[in-house]
Amino acid sequence: MSGQVYKPVVFPYYFQSRAARAALCVALFSLAWAGGGVAAGLNGHAVVPTSQDEARLVAALQAVRSNRLDEALNTVESLIKENPKFRLAQLVYGDLLLAKAQPLARFGSIGAGPDERIQDLRAEARARISHHLKHPGKDLVPSVLLELSSDQSRIVVADVATSRLYLFDNRNGRPELVADYYMTSGRGGALKQREGDLKTPLGVYFVTDRLDPLVLPDLYGAGAFPVNYPNEWDQRLGRTGHGIWLHGVPSATYSRPPLATEGCLAVPNQDLQAMWDLLEKGRTPVIMANGLEWISREQMRERRVSFRAALERWRTDGESRDPQRYARNYSKGFRNGSRDYKAWVEHKRRLNAAKRYIRVGVEGLSVFDYPGEPDIRVVTFQQDYRSNTLNSRIRKRQYWQREADGQWRILLEGRV
Structure with missing residues (x-):
């Protein structure tokens, strides 16, 4: 022209x-x-x-x-x-x-x-x-955000239903919408289940790397941010596949149709470049949803306070050295490696028998609702564990489930 x-x-x-x-x-x-x-x-x-x-x-x-x-x-x-x-x-x-x-x-x-x-x-x-x-404006936040960790400077929320990717700043635990971009997702639709279904997964994921465009085919444009699909929850449910990235578009292209990738998220190259120095390996959440509910900040605060009570009960019950009290925070469907719930409780009983005290500290807490799973929450934190037999500091991730009695209990947990 x-x-x-x-x-x-x-x-x-x-x-x-x-x-x-x-x-x-x-x-x-x-x-x-x-x-x-x-x-x-x-x-x-x-x-x-x-x-x-x-x-x-x-x-x-x-x-x-x-x-x-x-x-x-x-x-x-x-x-x-x-x-x-x-x-x-x-x-x-x-x-x-x-x-x-x-x-x-x-x-x-x-x-x-x-x-x-x-x-x-x-x-x-x-x-x-x-x-x-239908833009929600800056006064509302996605309901999937409950609590942000201080080490998560940015949060990405992708809405497959509207082909939109939102970028939030974490300002002292308060998510502030700073950018939003047109986005392309999988041509097979949403909720990836298996390798090759061309669908975009729904869930809470984290950036695992940043790939320079010089080492990638032109298909990925200005670069790529791989995420950890399949995550722990996907693996528990038997979902398969790999190579889910947030990436750019071919150099001869400005943008792609809303449903055009093999399951990845793709944004125009200029928009990926705008995010290039903002997303952090191992820290930045990439939350993929198929439709977002937007709520007020007061509603976000109320939901956060309510869930904090369940988490605090888990922490104090852990310090009690009473395995039955501790176990009430876990779902009967909980598994820990090869141990089912009953075997795990017995294992805890034997370990605690030798302990005179236990202290559990929780720092750097983040809590997100799991898209597509209305009663699942993803909780990540730094655990500082102290006892007379063991001192450790690990990064832990838990998947909590709200059960039929209305109580939140842990269904899955492990180190990250």
């Missing part, structure tokens, strides 16, 4: 009516307009789009709705000159040009490519614009 001169476009009389302009918007983005326009999100929160390219595309749509059609055309024209690989913007531009001659029946009316490609662009448009129509 570079160097080409574009003549001013004169839009015909039928776009002077509000209904016609709204029809153009619907055709462009396959969406019904919500009251308040694109700039107003859920519950009236002001929205400042993170991606500047996406913000400009949204601004063009808003201009169409406000009868600033030349402004819309100029905005999109400028966008594709700067980002010629942004195919969605190119298609919008083509539709705006076509609109000067005839009303548009649907988004992609001018598309000359394969129908599958046009369908992919329609899906991308729907995902991008729906996000701005």
